[in-house]
Structures are given as C-alpha cells and as structure tokens.
Amino acid sequence: MIQPAFWRGKRVFLTGHTGFKGSWLSIWFAELGADVVGFALPPPTEPSLFEVAGLARRMNSIIGDVRNADALCSAMQEARPEIVIHMAAQPLVRLSYHQPVETYATNVMGLVHVFEAVRKCQSVRAVVNVTSDKCYENKEWVWGYRESEPMGGYDPYSSSKGCAELVTTAYRNSFFNPENYQTHGVAIASARAGNVIGGGDWAPDRLIPDIMRAIETGIPVQIRNPAAIRPWQHVLEPLGGYLCLAKKLYEAGPAFVGGWNFGPADSDAKPVQWIVDRMTRMWGKGASWQEVTDRTAPHEAHYLKLDCSKAQSLLGWKPAWNLERALEKIIDWHHSSLQGADLHAKTLGQIRDYQADFFKTVAP
Numbered sequence: 529m530i531q532p533a534f535w536r537g538k539r540v541f542l543t544g545h546t547g548f549k550g551s552w553l554s555i556w557f558a559e560l561g562a563d564v565v566g567f568a569l570p571p572p573t574e575p576s577l578f579e580v581a582g583l584a585r586r587m588n589s590i591i592g593d594v595r596n597a598d599a600l601c602s603a604m605q606e607a608r609p610e611i612v613i614h615m616a617a618q619p620l621v622r623l624s625y626h627q628p629v630e631t632y633a634t635n636v637m638g639l640v641h642v643f644e645a646v647r648k649c650q651s652v653r654a655v656v657n658v659t660s661d662k663c664y665e666n667k668e669w670v671w672g673y674r675e676s677e678p679m680g681g682y683d684p685y686s687s688s689k690g691c692a693e694l695v696t697t698a699y700r701n702s703f704f705n706p707e708n709y710q711t712h713g714v715a716i717a718s719a720r721a722g723n724v725i726g727g728g729d730w731a732p733d734r735l736i737p738d739i740m741r742a743i744e745t746g747i748p749v750q751i752r753n754p755a756a757i758r759p760w761q762h763v764l765e766p767l768g769g770y771l772c773l774a775k776k777l778y779e780a781g782p783a784f785v786g787g788w789n790f791g792p793a794d795s796d797a798k799p800v801q802w803i804v805d806r807m808t809r810m811w812g813k814g815a816s817w818q819e820v821t822d823r824t825a826p827h828e829a830h831y832l833k834l835d836c837s838k839a840q841s842l843l844g845w846k847p848a849w850n851l852e853r854a855l856e857k858i859i860d861w862h863h864s865s866l867q868g869a870d871l872h873a874k875t876l877g878q879i880r881d882y883q884a885d886f887f888k889t890v891a892p
Contacts, residue, residue, distance in 0.1 A: 530768055530771050530772060530886060531775065532560050535557070535775075536561035538562045539565075539607065539610045539651070540557060540563065540564045540610070540611045540612075541564075541567065541603075541607050541609035541652075542565070542566050542567070542612075543566075543567050543568060543613070543614045543616035543642065544568050544614070544615030544617060545566025545567070545568050545589065546568040546569065546578040546589070546591075547571075547616075547617075548724075548728060548729045548730075549658075549763055549766075550566070550568060550615050550616075551576070551581060551583060551728065552577070552728070552764065552875065553615070553770070554566060554578075554583055554586075554587055555581060555876055555879060556767060557587075558587060560771075564587055564588065565590065565607040566587055567590045567592050567594070567600060567604075567616070568589075568591065569592075573730040574730075576730060577728030580871045580872075581871050581875055588607075590603050594639075594641055594642060595634060595637060597644060600641050601641070601648055601649075604645040604649050604652075605645075605648065605649055609651060610651055610652065610654070610778065611653065611654045611656075611777075612642065612652055612654070612656070613656045613658065614639065614642045614656070614657045617638070617658075618631040618635055618688075619731070620685065620731065620732070620733055620734070621662070621683050621685045621686065623732075624683055624684035624688070631684045631688050632684065634688075635685070635688035635689060636688055636692055636695060639657060639695050639696070642655075642657070643655075643695070643699045643703070647703055653714060653715065653778050653781075654715050654716075654777035654778040655714065655715070655777070656770050656774050657696050657717070657718045657719070658721075659693055660685075660686070660689040660721070661720050661722035661723070661789070661791065661834050662685065662689055663689040663690045663692070663693045663720055664677050664679065664690070664720075664832075665678045665679060665690075666680065666682065666686075670833075671833070671835070672789075672833040673789070673835060674835045674837075674838070675786065675787040675789055679691075699716065700785060706782035706785050709782045715777040715781040715782060715785050717777055717784060717785050717786055717787070717788055718787045718788070719770050719773060719787075719788050719790060720789050721766035721769070721789070721790040722791075722832070722834075723758040723759055723760050724761060724762070725763065725855075725858060726763035726764065726861070727862055727864075727865070727874070727875065728871070729763075735803065738750070739807050739817075740858070740862050743807070743811050743815045744862065744866065746814050748817055749816070749817035750817075750818065750820045751804055752820060753800055754819055755799050755800070755801065756799060757797055757831050757832075757833075758798070758800070759791045759792050759797045759832065759833050759834060760797070760798060761790075761791060761792040761849075761851075761854065762857060762882070764878070764879065765790065765848070765849065766791075768845065768882070768886055773788055776842075788838060788839050789836045789839060790834075790836060791833070791834035791836050792847050792851065795850070796847075796850055796851040797833050798851060803851075805817075806852070807859065810855060810856065845890070846890060848882060848885040848886040849882065861874060861878065
C-alpha cells in the first residue's frame with residue numbers, strides 16, 4: 529500500500545523528473561514528505577507540466593543527462609539516496625524510428641550508467657527501474673503478458689525497453705544478487721506499464737495530447753488507427769505501483785526483486801475510437817474527430833495487455849480509477865488550464881483524490 533508515513537524524510541533520487549510522469553511523481557513525493565533530488569534533461573515539451581506547476585522552485589532539480597555517466601554518478605553520490613527510481617528515457621515509439629541511436633543510448637546505456645552509479649553509492653537500498661509494457665515480445669494475443677514472458681520489441685523504442693530489462697537482470701545477477709543481499713544490501717526491480725494518460729501531457733504523437741491539442745484549438749482530432757486497442761490507465765495508477773514496490777524493496781529486499789506489471793483492469797483495454805468518442809463528448813461544443821490515412825506511419829502494435837495478478841496479490845496494489853474516471857480527470861485538468869488555474873494546486877488536488885480512492889480500493 530501507499531503509506532505516507534513511510535515516505536516522510538526518505539531520500540529519493542528520481543531520474544526523468546522533468547517529464548510528464550516524472551513531474552506527477554515529483555509533486556506526489558513532495559506531498560508525501562520525501563526528500564527528492566531530480567536528475568533529468570530540460571522539460572521535453574513546451575509547455576510542460578514541470579514548468580506550469582513551478583517544480584523548479586519546489587524541489588531540488590538537477591538538469592543533467594543520464595548518458596553522462598560522470599555527472600550522474602556525482603549527483604547521486606552528493607544526494608546519498610536510499611531509494612532510486614529511474615524514469616529518464618526517450619519514451620516515444622515514432623521518434624525512435626527517426627533517432628534510433630539516441631533512443632538506445634538513453635534507454636540502454638543510460639540505465640547502465642544508473643546501475644554503475646548505484647554500485648558506487650553506499651546509501652542506496654532499493655532501485656526501481658521503470659521500463660514499459662512494450663518490453664515484451666508482442667504476439668498480438670488477447671490475454672495479458674505475465675512477468676515471465678520473453679522480452680522483445682519490433683521498433684527501436686520497444687526493443688530498447690526489452691534491452692533495459694535484460695540489463696536489469698544482468699546487473700541484479702552479477703552485482704546485486706539476492707543470494708548475497710546481506711553483503712550488498714540493494715534490492716532491484718523493474719516496473720512495466722504503458723499508455724499512461726493524465727493532465728499536463730503535451731508530448732507529440734501521443735493520443736491524449738493529440739486529442740487535447742485539437743480540441744483546444746477547435747479543429748477535428750485526426751485519428752490514424754481507431755481500432756487499435758491499448759490498456760489505458762491514469763498516470764497515477766502505475767506511479768502508485770512504483771511507490772508500493774519501492775517500499776517493499778526497501779523493507780523486505782530480495783522477496784520483491786524482479787519484474788512487475790502495472791496495468792488497468794481488462795475492461796479498460798479499449799480501442800482508440802472509444803477514447804476519442806468519450807473525450808469529445810465530455811468536452812462538449814466544438815469537439816469532433818475524423819479518421820485519416822497515414823501511409824508514412826511506421827509499424828504500430830494493435831493489441832497489448834498486461835497480467836497484473838502478481839502486483840495485486842503480493843504488493844496490495846490495484847487500479848483505483850477506471851478509464852471513464854481517468855478521462856473525466858483529464859478533461860477537468862485541461863479545463864482548469866484554459867481558465868488560468870493554479871496547475872500545481874490542481875495536480876496536487878487530483879493526487880489527493882486518487883490517494884483517497886486508492887485507500888478505499890485496497891481496504892480489507
């Protein structure tokens with residue numbers, strides 16, 4: 529479970545804190561009372577949640593590149609974290625076709641640099657490496673992938689995340705072996721989630737940001753693959769899973785190492801058309817969409833789902849918001865943005881709403 533008392537005063541090193549997921553997690557950590565040092569490139573979009581929520585003045589933010597091993601190691605040693613959560617990544621499938629070298633350099637060698645820094649930092653006790661549901665070899669089947677399924681990846685991004693999982697396993701076996709936990713004292717796990725949605729995401733070539741950009745500018749949403757099915761979930765769902773996992777790694781070490789899936793209920797694996805229909809209807813007047821043909825579009829998977837039984841059984845984690853609720857929260861967040869609201873307060877308010885609902889969901 530997510531226990532605020534556990535996080536109060538914990539020293540956390542968070543890579544990728546300027547990104548969409550990282551910004552939400554940074555705000556949540558501050559609410560929990562953790563002592564967080566963030567290490568990441570400048571915000572990847574303009575605007576960005578990191579900037580509109582004023583996070584640079586609210587946390588210890590270091591602008592750096594995980595591809596720079598020396599800078600990363602120096603920052604981690606100075607921070608002396610107890611818990612490391614690695615989220616820095618090149619996160620876009622379509623961009624990986626245009627920048628394959630940069631994608632592998634960040635998503636694979638960047639992770640190697642994180643583990644090397646952990647090896648040199650005696651304070652670390654728990655590491656959560658965030659990868660993706662796309663790390664699995666996707667066979668386009670109808671049941672969810674379990675943590676024991678083989679790694680794969682058709683495109684450079686997906687492949688890089690499969691590689692990151694192999695790197696995690698290699699470092700755990702070679703340098704942080706659970707059988708020698710009493711000697712090194714470090715527990716390492718990987719977290720696999722995907723298709724996260726929420727307010728404040730302005731990334732290119734991502735469904736929800738594309739929908740919101742079109743709606744807010746009064747033009748029809750352009751949809752390439754309305755029949756494609758994805759396991760949609762609000763960004764707070766996997767972040768809550770990472771918090772649960774990090775706590776267990778810190779407290780129980782070897783019992784919780786390995787891979788963990790964090791995904792929505794099966795009923796929330798919906799086609800793109802379902803999403804865009806709901807969002808345009810929720811927004812109201814002036815919102816519409818149309819299907820377009822893009823013959824230049826690279827390969828995209830049509831179906832991918834996770835089996836999250838392990839996290840539900842062993843971590844006490846389960847989704848608290850269904851997809852309809854998640855979409856309502858996104859529309860609410862962006863309405864507030866257009867009205868000039870305090871977006872840090874808005875984001876924090878949604879975090880508090882989620883946390884309350886999470887406790888109700890997991891209550892005995």
